[in-house]
Amino acid sequence: MSSTERRDLGRALCIITGASRGFGRTIAREMSRLVKPRSVLVLVARSADDLRSLQAELAESEAGRAGLVVECVVADLGQTEGLENVVRTSKESFSEDIDHILLVNNAASLGDVSRYAKSFTDMAEVNSYLSLNVSSSLCLTARVLQAFPQRPGLRRTVINISSLCALQPFCSWVLYCTGKAAREMMFRVLAQEEPDLRVLNYSPGPLDTDMQMVARSKTADPNIRKSFSDMFAQGQLLTCEESCAKLMKLLLDDNYTSGAHIDICDL
């Protein structure tokens, strides 16, 4: 079968961080429809109730009735213990007939956008931001790659949910832009080092989520705040479903260059 004919993601183990709400929750729903029966979804976030409600919803769905296994890991990814719990659950859920491991590094935070770069004097504050937004995605990815090493018949795909902010400076968004730029470079290096891996940096566009609401209400820079408010007022934000559909098509077609930055606007 040529790669462009793929209509499913295989018998997959999908680890999705930040699955409790927003884009990650939509990714979990869409992936559940595209994996073969007896695949596994590992949903990660701090909000237990939101993860459990998604788990229940997926259990009731057609995929759930066809044998999809959904595991919740309630974890703070800014802490090493959180990463350990994700890897432990993923290993326990793995079975030999799984032929595709997908890790979606989606969880992120905006950081304090109500201040400008010159106010960030506190190393502990910056380190804490980078711990979740940069260190955890590198260390979780490395742990997953070690837990599921390359072997014949096993595809491995790592997705980084990126942003225009990985490429472009936004005033008063120093933490977010720094984190997204660092994260993107990390995955580009990984793609160079590991040619058997499929690595995708996907920039989902402006999405109507909690993060956007904080962006348009808290951003210190008046021009940036206004541009987000205008996008919201004029109905220009994308739904998570619209953006996720493009991401799923990229994964199914599977002909992107590994390590590439693909923005929804380019599709």
Ligand SMILES: NC(=O)c1ccc[n+]([C@@H]2O[C@H](COP(=O)([O-])OP(=O)(O)OC[C@H]3O[C@@H](n4cnc5c(N)ncnc54)[C@H](OP(=O)(O)O)[C@@H]3O)[C@@H](O)[C@H]2O)c1
């Ligand atoms: N929204 C946009 O316009 C936009 C644009 C470009 C890129 N993105 C990117 O898209 C991704 C999803 O964004 P979103 O808009 O869906 O954000 P969101 O609504 O704020 O959701 C963020 C998710 O990350 C999880 N999370 C945050 N801190 C965590 C922690 N310490 N440990 C574990 N999980 C944590 C949250 O769950 P808990 O709070 O339950 O832990 C939540 O599920 C992010 O990478 C974001 O940077 C968003």
